[in-house]
Amino acid sequence: MDKLVKAFTRVQRGTSVQQEILEAISDLKNGSLAPSDVPLDICNGILDLPDLDAMEMSLHAKSSLNRVDLVKRAKHSPSDLTTDEIILLKGRYWTDQTDAEAARQSSALSGLLAVGQEHWKETTEQLKRIRSLICEDEEEDAIFEAAMEEWRRRMDSSKQRQRAEVEKQMWRAQPWVKRLWEEEHGDKEWGFMIFVSPEIEDRERWGAHMGALLWKAMGAVGCVGIMSRQWKLWSLQWPAQEVADGNSKSLEASDPKDQNGQKDHEGELQGEDSTEDAHGNAQPREHQMVEDTSLAPEDTFERLRQHFKMLSTRPKKRRRTDDWVNQTTLSPSDSIPSNVFLVATQTSTNSLYNTPILDDAWIWAVDPDFEPHTTTAEPSSTKINTEYRGYLKVRVQQLAHNFYDLRRYHGQEYSLKQLWEAAQNSKHKAFVSVREEEQKMYRSEGGGGGSALRKPNTQRIVYSIDDL
Numbered sequence: 001m002d003k004l005v006k007a008f009t010r011v012q013r014g015t016s017v018q019q020e021i022l023e024a025i026s027d028l029k030n031g032s033l034a035p036s037d038v039p040l041d042i043c044n045g046i047l048d049l050p051d052l053d054a055m056e057m058s059l060h061a062k063s064s065l066n067r068v069d070l071v072k073r074a075k076h077s078p079s080d081l082t083t084d085e086i087i088l089l090k091g092r093y094w095t096d097q098t099d100a101e102a103a104r105q106s107s108a109l110s111g112l113l114a115v116g117q118e119h120w121k122e123t124t125e126q127l128k129r130i131r132s133l134i135c136e137d138e139e140e141d142a143i144f145e146a147a148m149e150e151w152r153r154r155m156d157s158s159k160q161r162q163r164a165e166v167e168k169q170m171w172r173a174q175p176w177v178k179r180l181w182e183e184e185h186g187d188k189e190w191g192f193m194i195f196v197s198p199e200i201e202d203r204e205r206w207g208a209h210m211g212a213l214l215w216k217a218m219g220a221v222g223c224v225g226i227m228s229r230q231w232k233l234w235s236l237q238w239p240a241q242e243v244a245d246g247n248s249k250s251l252e253a254s255d256p257k258d259q260n261g262q263k264d265h266e267g268e269l270q271g272e273d274s275t276e277d278a279h280g281n282a283q284p285r286e287h288q289m290v291e292d293t294s295l296a297p298e299d300t301f302e303r304l305r306q307h308f309k310m311l312s313t314r315p316k317k318r319r320r321t322d323d324w325v326n327q328t329t330l331s332p333s334d335s336i337p338s339n340v341f342l343v344a345t346q347t348s349t350n351s352l353y354n355t356p357i358l359d360d361a362w363i364w365a366v367d368p369d370f371e372p373h374t375t376t377a378e379p380s381s382t383k384i385n386t387e388y389r390g391y392l393k394v395r396v397q398q399l400a401h402n403f404y405d406l407r408r409y410h411g412q413e414y415s416l417k418q419l420w421e422a423a424q425n426s427k428h429k430a431f432v433s434v435r436e437e438e439q440k441m442y443r444s445e446g447g448g449g450g451s452a453l454r455k456p457n458t459q460r461i462v463y464s465i466d467d468l
Contacts, residue, residue: 001025001123007108008048009094012101016045025130035133043134048092058095062088067136074142078149089146159226162186166225173222174455176405186226190335190408192399194233194342195304200349209352210396213361213450217397220453231400234336239307301343301366301391308341308368337407340365340416342399343391351428352396358450359442361396362430365403367416392420393430397450402433 002022010016024042027033038046049055055067062084063070073080074089081089091097112120131140163185170178180190200206210233218228343364352361370390394403406414414434423431425439432439432452441451 003108003111004123007105009097009101010045010048012104021045028130028133038134047131047135050093055093058088058093071139071142074146075138078145081146081149086146086150089143090150162226166227169222169224172455176409177221177223181227186230188335189230189232191232191234192342193236193336194344195236195238196344197346198238199346200344206349213358213396214400216449217400217453220449221401239303298389302372304343305366305368312338339411340407341368357444358397359395359427362393362428363396364391365394366391388417388420392423393428395430395432397453398432401453403431
């Protein structure tokens with residue numbers, strides 16, 4: 001609070017004394033000073049408002065309303081505020097504030113944030129509560145609403161510029177990209193849900209490679225600007241296996257942008273996700289479970305399939321985070337389809353790392369509704385290669401083109417089995433397209449972009465000399 005008060009305009013100009021303001025704030029907080037007993041100069045100091053004459057001059061210069069009516073407009077209909085009125089309220093009626101004074105106030109707020117988000121929130125809310133005790137009716141709320149209205153207008157203006165940039169590029173976009181744009185205008189995240197195997201230790205490197213391939217693919221299909229920034233691979237936590245009895249324990253979906261999500265859950269040692277040792281002591285999850293990476297891919301896919309179904313149908317109150325799904329169950333029409341999920345294994349990841357040819361990179365896609373044959377016999381390698389078994393390879397860049405289009409918009413027309421059949425005609429038997437003329441497309445040169453992406457009669461985007 002000390003540094004925040006020190007940055008008040010009145011304090012910077014020597015009109016008010018920092019220590020007197022801090023003492024009054026402390027007395028108001030502990031109840032030893034009644035709001036009605038605060039002297040006018042101390043009151044103005046806490047509120048950081050100019051003297052009354054200067055305030056009236058500012059109001060007359062920037063608004064046709066008096067102080068009371070301006071506060072009412074800001075509180076109840078902020079969208080009606082003029083730009084000058086927003087600046088006036090946001091600046092607490094100071095119209096002659098210098099850049100140096102504004103910079104000191106910004107620095108004080110940044111200092112609070114440097115300590116931590118909670119510290120910033122606690123300090124600013126405490127000041128707002130104290131000010132609300134002594135301010136004119138609703139004035140602090142009006143000042144807040146004016147600042148929020150400025151932010152909303154800035155965001156709207158930025159979004160309009162971004163949308164205009166996308167509209168300019170729509171002429172070269174694939175038809176499904178145009179449909180996505182017309183339906184959502186870049187307001188929703190889109191992509192796939194994915195399980196990433198724990199055997200992939202360097203997740204950052206894996207993410208960088210995937211991101212680079214998909215960024216080029218989206219540019220090729222005409223998915224640019226805010227649309228491309230909304231693309232997402234929504235990470236699902238890999239189900240762990242309990243050593244004692246082999247039962248799978250449920251772990252919730254987590255946003256890969258939330259770096260603290262997993263750490264938060266590791267501390268939960270009580271309840272249904274914890275077990276006890278022989279002496280009845282709760283054991284941490286990282287000690288009680290280990291991942292069995294020796295399973296054949298089909299066994300792994302089946303375990304993930306069951307886990308995925310559980311996540312999709314579990315009631316919201318049973319989820320640690322429900323950000324990954326806005327409904328109790330998902331439907332194929334969602335921006336992040338539920339009729340497939342991806343799996344990144346070490347084998348698929350090697351296809352990212354071991355070749356400069358983008359068309360060589362592939363990833364697993366698993367059918368969540370596939371019912372495996374109930375047999376105790378291990379399937380022969382011949383059968384695996386000639387029969388659809390509930391999963392397929394997909395060329396990585398097609399995640400941002402044909403594969404997404406078919407799973408989101410044509411899930412009822414084309415089953416994953418049909419996509420697997422189409423994939424048998426493509427390099428590495430990784431799905432490229434259901435169109436025969438695209439299935440054999442393969443660009444063997446290193447660098448540059450992949451194949452079967454661009455709309456006919458559109459030029460390849462050149463990012464570097466390697467793309468020529």
